[in-house]
Structure formats: structure tokens, C-alpha cells
Amino acid sequence: MITHPFTYQAPTTIEEAVRALGGAGEAKVIAGGHSLLPLMKLGLAQPEMLVDLRRIASLGEIRTEADGTIAIGALATHRVITHDQTVRAKLTALAEAAGEVGDLQVRARGTIGGSLAHADPAADEPAPTIAFDATIRAVGPKGQRDIRARDYFKGTFETALAANEILVEIRFPAQPARTGSAYAKFAHPASRFAVTGVAAVVTIKSDGSVERAALGVTGAAAAAYRATEAERALTGTKGDAKAIAAAAAKAADGITALSDLVASSEYRKHLVTVYARRAIERAIERARA
Ligand SMILES: Cc1cc2nc3c(=O)[nH]c(=O)nc-3n(C[C@H](O)[C@H](O)[C@H](O)COP(=O)(O)OP(=O)(O)OC[C@H]3O[C@@H](n4cnc5c(N)ncnc54)[C@H](O)[C@@H]3O)c2cc1C
Incomplete structure (x- = not known):
């Protein structure tokens, strides 16, 4: 009540x-x-x-712009994102993360804008949002501004959004050819929130080696982060099992990991390395397909 x-x-x-x-x-x-x-x-x-956004129809749209940017309206529900054909094809890790949110009822009502504005450290969608290098578009009394997703998540329930701003859309830049992505998650057994979730976005060269790698990690620290050491370790390698394992082992480097009844900080760091490996493997498989 x-x-x-x-x-x-x-x-x-x-x-x-x-x-x-x-x-x-x-x-x-x-x-x-x-x-x-x-x-x-x-x-x-x-x-x-309460200012209810749900009568603003344009906020629910998903559109592809001339340069290939995919703009997802803040009111797009997790369920819509899971099933949208463009998102599934071009931003696979995001579709997978949205499909992992809570249960059917939560996915049918909850929105990507709400998730990113709320910034729960265990939310799923922040991981692919930072891995795809998206931009958060906000509108406030002074007009519109764009915030790089990497600069947006500041801490637990803390973002770069001001109290008088509305998050209107999330803008995902076009990904180069031969890019694959995947999201791998260890879910909380009761709430389904991410104890650890890793989004991997990998671009390969024509010879199969790794040209570029991006890893977004959620659930493990106070805010979603890019695992830059792991990205560096993977880039330029053949993307074989040994290189993937070596890179994934660095995915929790330098973080202060959360600790609670479900997972100690040490166990969470271990989970990050395991789920990073799984996400990278699937992303590379898809990039080569
Ligand atoms: C049982 C349960 C299980 C869940 N499991 C998961 C899970 O596994 N993974 C996961 O990621 N999430 C999970 N969630 C959270 C769910 O994803 C929510 O939908 C999401 O966190 C918030 O989205 P919302 O649209 O419901 O936002 P609201 O609840 O409406 O708003 C949340 C906050 O964001 C602000 N806000 C909302 N939209 C905007 C906007 N456009 N601009 C500015 N501020 C805005 C609101 O003011 C509020 O402070 C779960 C929730 C429940 C109830």
C-alpha cells in the first residue's frame, strides 16, 4: 500500500x-x-x-536512422526489445539481456529507460548499453543533451541524469561488419536480477582474428563498467580458446566487487571471469557465422 x-x-x-x-x-x-x-x-x-510518460507515443518507438544508428525510445519495454527483429539481428546482446529481465510480467511493463534511469547495480540492460558504446539522450528545461553510456553510470542508483531531465532515447551506433555480440548472466535465484551479467561485442578481421572487443559488466560492482583490461587482452589475438580464457580472466581486474548473501566479492569476481568467457565465446562464434 x-x-x-x-x-x-x-x-x-x-x-x-x-x-x-x-x-x-x-x-x-x-x-x-x-x-x-x-x-x-x-x-x-x-x-x-508522478509524471506518467506512457501517453507520449514517440517514446515507445525503435527506429533505424540513415547512418545505421538504432534509436530505442525510453518507453520500449523489455519484452518489445527482446522480440524486435532489428535489435535481435544487430544488437543481439541487448535483446538477450532484455529477455533475461525478471519474469514475463516485469518484461511486459518495465522499460529500458526506467532501467537505465533507476541504475540498479544488478540491472541487465546497462551491460550491453555500455558495451555497444551507446549514447543516452536526455531532455530537460535547457533542451536536449547526449551522454556517453560509459560516462552515465556513476554508482549505485546514481547516474549523470539530472532530477529535472527525462531520458528520451538510447542511441546505439551502427556496428561494423563481422561483429557479433552476446549476453551471459548468472541470475539471482529469487529475483532474477544479475548477480553477474556480461555483454561482449566483438568485431573480427577477415582472417578471423579479433579487431575490436568491448565488454560491459553488470551486477558485480556499484555500477556497470567496461572491462578494459580484458578488452585489451583480447584485441589482436586469434580469438581462440586460450586467448579468450586469458582475456576473460582479466574481466574483474581493478574492481571493488559487491558482496551479499548470494555471492561474496571473491565469488562474484570469479563469476565475472566465467561469464565473460561464455559471452566472448558466443560473440566470436556469431561474428564468424
Ligand atoms: C520482481 C521484479 C524482478 C525484476 N528483475 C529484474 C532483472 O532480473 N533484471 C533487471 O534488469 N531488472 C529487473 N527488475 C526491474 C525492472 O527491470 C524495471 O522495469 C526497471 O528497473 C525499471 O523500469 P520501469 O519502466 O519499471 O521504471 P519505473 O519503476 O517507472 O521508474 C524507475 C525509476 O526511473 C525513473 N524513470 C523511469 N523512466 C524514466 C525516464 N524515461 N526518464 C527519467 N527517469 C525515469 C523513475 O522516476 C524512477 O526513479 C525487476 C523488477 C521486479 C519488480
């Missing part, structure tokens, strides 16, 4: 939503409600006004 009083607005344009968010009192955007409403029921969030 939600015990504190609040008002509610459901604007039909982004401009109206930004105005409502900047109005008097503490206002919060609501999208799928699958993170915000549980917090409100627990009394951990007590906004004075």
Missing part, C-alpha cells in the same frame, strides 16, 4: 512532461512502475507528484 499522498499527471508531449517535472514540489517520472512503485510502497520514495 502507498500511504503518502501524491498528485498525478499524464502529459502527451515531452515538453509538457519536462514542464511538469520542473513544477512545484518533488516530482518523479513514472514509466513501467516496476522499480518506482515497490519503493513507494516501502516508503523509500515519496514523490509529491
Whole structure:
């Protein structure tokens, strides 16, 4: 039950939503409600006004632009992203991560914008978002700005988004030919959140060697991160089992790993290396297919 009083607005344009968010009192955007409403029921969030985005139709769109950029609207649900043919073909790791979120009900209501704005350290979609080098587009009272996903996740439930900004879309640049990607996850046995999730995006050369590698890791640290040591170790190799194992072994280098009842920090670091190996293997397989 939600015990504190609040008002509610459901604007039909982004401009109206930004105005409502900047109005008097503490206002919060609501999208799928699958993170915000549980917090409100627990009394951990007590906004004075909810600004519901769901009547802004354009925020649900997924479109491919002339230069190959895939722009995913903030209101695209995890379920839509899982099944979208373009996302499955071009951003496979993202489709896989969305398909791993919670259960059917959560995937049907929860949105990618909500997930990235909420920034739970165990959320799935941040991993492919940083691995694909996406850009987060936000609109606030001063207009529009783009934030590199790598600079966006600041810590647990902490992002570069200002309180008066709305995340409107996530922009994924076109990937080069011979690129494959995959997401591998160790799920929490009850909630299905990621104890560890790794997204790998690998581009190979015509001789099969690794031209470029990007690894986004979630669940292991306070915020999703790029495993740069592992990326460096994989780049330029033949992408064989030995090179993959050596690179994956570096995927938790330098992090302060989370620790809880499900996994100690030492075990989490181990999981990162195992799931990095699995994600890289599948990404390379797909890049070569
Ligand atoms: C039982 C359960 C299991 C779950 N399991 C997983 C899991 O395995 N993996 C996983 O990744 N997630 C999981 N989730 C979380 C789920 O993915 C949520 O859908 C997601 O975290 C938030 O999306 P939402 O659209 O529901 O956002 P809301 O709950 O509506 O909002 C969340 C926060 O983001 C802000 N916000 C939302 N949209 C915007 C926007 N466009 N611009 C600015 N701020 C915005 C809100 O103000 C609020 O602070 C689970 C949730 C539940 C209830």
C-alpha cells in the first residue's frame, strides 16, 4: 500500500512532461512502475507528484536512422526489445539481456529507460548499453543533451541524469561488419536480477582474428563498467580458446566487487571471469557465422 499522498499527471508531449517535472514540489517520472512503485510502497520514495510518460507515443518507438544508428525510445519495454527483429539481428546482446529481465510480467511493463534511469547495480540492460558504446539522450528545461553510456553510470542508483531531465532515447551506433555480440548472466535465484551479467561485442578481421572487443559488466560492482583490461587482452589475438580464457580472466581486474548473501566479492569476481568467457565465446562464434 502507498500511504503518502501524491498528485498525478499524464502529459502527451515531452515538453509538457519536462514542464511538469520542473513544477512545484518533488516530482518523479513514472514509466513501467516496476522499480518506482515497490519503493513507494516501502516508503523509500515519496514523490509529491508522478509524471506518467506512457501517453507520449514517440517514446515507445525503435527506429533505424540513415547512418545505421538504432534509436530505442525510453518507453520500449523489455519484452518489445527482446522480440524486435532489428535489435535481435544487430544488437543481439541487448535483446538477450532484455529477455533475461525478471519474469514475463516485469518484461511486459518495465522499460529500458526506467532501467537505465533507476541504475540498479544488478540491472541487465546497462551491460550491453555500455558495451555497444551507446549514447543516452536526455531532455530537460535547457533542451536536449547526449551522454556517453560509459560516462552515465556513476554508482549505485546514481547516474549523470539530472532530477529535472527525462531520458528520451538510447542511441546505439551502427556496428561494423563481422561483429557479433552476446549476453551471459548468472541470475539471482529469487529475483532474477544479475548477480553477474556480461555483454561482449566483438568485431573480427577477415582472417578471423579479433579487431575490436568491448565488454560491459553488470551486477558485480556499484555500477556497470567496461572491462578494459580484458578488452585489451583480447584485441589482436586469434580469438581462440586460450586467448579468450586469458582475456576473460582479466574481466574483474581493478574492481571493488559487491558482496551479499548470494555471492561474496571473491565469488562474484570469479563469476565475472566465467561469464565473460561464455559471452566472448558466443560473440566470436556469431561474428564468424
Ligand atoms: C520482481 C521484479 C524482478 C525484476 N528483475 C529484474 C532483472 O532480473 N533484471 C533487471 O534488469 N531488472 C529487473 N527488475 C526491474 C525492472 O527491470 C524495471 O522495469 C526497471 O528497473 C525499471 O523500469 P520501469 O519502466 O519499471 O521504471 P519505473 O519503476 O517507472 O521508474 C524507475 C525509476 O526511473 C525513473 N524513470 C523511469 N523512466 C524514466 C525516464 N524515461 N526518464 C527519467 N527517469 C525515469 C523513475 O522516476 C524512477 O526513479 C525487476 C523488477 C521486479 C519488480
